[in-house]
Amino acid sequence: MNAPAIEIERAYGRCEQITRRAAANFYYGIRLLPASKRRAMSAVYAFARRVDDIGDDQQDRQRQMEALADQRRRLQALADAPDAWGMVRLEAEDGEPDPVILALAHARWHYELPVEALELLIDGVELDVLGAQYETFEELVGYCRAVAGSIGRLCLAIFTEGRANGAAALADELGVAMQLTNILRDIREDQARGRVYLPAEDRRRFDCLELDGLPDQRLAPLIAFEAARAQEWFASGLRLVEQLDARSAACVLAMTGIYRSILERIVRDPACVLHRRVSLGGWEKTWVAARSLTGACAGVGGAR
Numbered sequence: 001m002n003a004p005a006i007e008i009e010r011a012y013g014r015c016e017q018i019t020r021r022a023a024a025n026f027y028y029g030i031r032l033l034p035a036s037k038r039r040a041m042s043a044v045y046a047f048a049r050r051v052d053d054i055g056d057d058q059q060d061r062q063r064q065m066e067a068l069a070d071q072r073r074r075l076q077a078l079a080d081a082p083d084a085w086g087m088v089r090l091e092a093e094d095g096e097p098d099p100v101i102l103a104l105a106h107a108r109w110h111y112e113l114p115v116e117a118l119e120l121l122i123d124g125v126e127l128d129v130l131g132a133q134y135e136t137f138e139e140l141v142g143y144c145r146a147v148a149g150s151i152g153r154l155c156l157a158i159f160t161e162g163r164a165n166g167a168a169a170l171a172d173e174l175g176v177a178m179q180l181t182n183i184l185r186d187i188r189e190d191q192a193r194g195r196v197y198l199p200a201e202d203r204r205r206f207d208c209l210e211l212d213g214l215p216d217q218r219l220a221p222l223i224a225f226e227a228a229r230a231q232e233w234f235a236s237g238l239r240l241v242e243q244l245d246a247r248s249a250a251c252v253l254a255m256t257g258i259y260r261s262i263l264e265r266i267v268r269d270p271a272c273v274l275h276r277r278v279s280l281g282g283w284e285k286t287w288v289a290a291r292s293l294t295g296a297c298a299g300v301g302g303a304r
Contacts, residue, residue, distance in 0.1 A: 007097060008102055008103065008106050010099060011099035011102035012039045012042065012043065012103045014046070014099035014103070015039070015042040015045070015046040015099065016039065018046040018049060019041075019049075025255065025285065026041075029254035030255075032247055032250045032251045033248065034247060037158050037247075040107035042103070043100065043103035044154045044155065046103070047100050047101075047104050051068065051071055051125050054067045055126075055129055056128075061129055075119055078105050078115065079115045111161055118154070120146050120150040121146065121147060121150045124147030131195070133197075134199045135200045136201050137202065140197060140199050144179040145172055145176060148176060149175035152173075152175035155171065159245075160243075160248075167243050170240035172237075173237030174233075175237075177233035177234040177256070178259045181230050181260075181262055181263045181266075182259075183198070183226075184226060184230065184263070184266050184273055185277065185279075186273075187211075191211055196211065198222065206219075206221050206222040216271035217271075223271070223273065227263060227266050231263065231267070234256065234259075237256075241253060250292045254292040257291070257292055258280055262278050265278050
């Protein structure tokens with residue numbers, strides 16, 4: 001194995017370490033994939049984790065925007081490099097190679113990852129840093145498409161090895177569904193950070209424009225309304241699994257199954273998110289993943 005190949009192997013190893021440690025829900029799905037696809041998914045997750053961490057950092061806004069701009073420059077270098085080996089040489093010239101960017105570069109050329117989706121992810125996190133709020137549900141969907149639909153399209157490129165065949169819109173819908181679930185699950189934590197994602201038009205509709213200090217019985221109908229919307233996005237986006245091979249379908253079913261289980265708990269008790277973080281235990285996630293693999297291999301998700 002030559003030096004560039006060794007460097008890329010190390011880069012993938014680092015991305016897999018990050019994914020195992022930090023991907024509470026993501027990893028249960030991607031471990032069902034073949035090794036090459038699992039490594040590429042880890043590279044995508046590691047980059048997304050980095051960008052998300054910048055957005056969640058409590059440092060001043062200017063430094064956050066500068067850090068995101070630096071990630072944009074790295075993506076531009078990735079897009080301009082002639083191949084993954086060229087990226088290794090470029091990183092070596094700059095000093096210590098960035099393992100996440102190297103792995104992402106290799107995955108990009110192997111699976112034709114859309115660089116514009118990676119840039120869109122940064123667009124979405126910039127909205128968080130700038131404290132954006134959303135007047136309409138359509139505006140919120142635009143944000144969800146940026147931070148989560150973009151990941152859906154990147155995953156689809158890996159699943160289909162660059163031959164998405166018009167399925168990008170469905171991957172985008174699943175991303176929106178999962179991000180809406182995140183927003184509902186994290187409503188309490190986001191509020192503490194001064195972030196409000198639920199559309200102002202919906203908050204006015206339920207007489208909850210200002211969320212602080214409202215009793216559960218006032219907020220529960222609003223949360224239930226948004227949860228029902230998330231369910232609709234899941235129902236539409238899950239048509240994607242019909243176009244995937246068995247193991248890719250199992251991965252999608254596992255990842256979405258975990259989020260749908262969280263959403264179902266919110267639907268049953270909308271006010272629960274106001275008092276605790278709704279999550280699944282490790283054994284529950286393992287059960288969802290095993291059931292997804294069984295279902296996909298039995299013919300769910302276009303297994304072949």
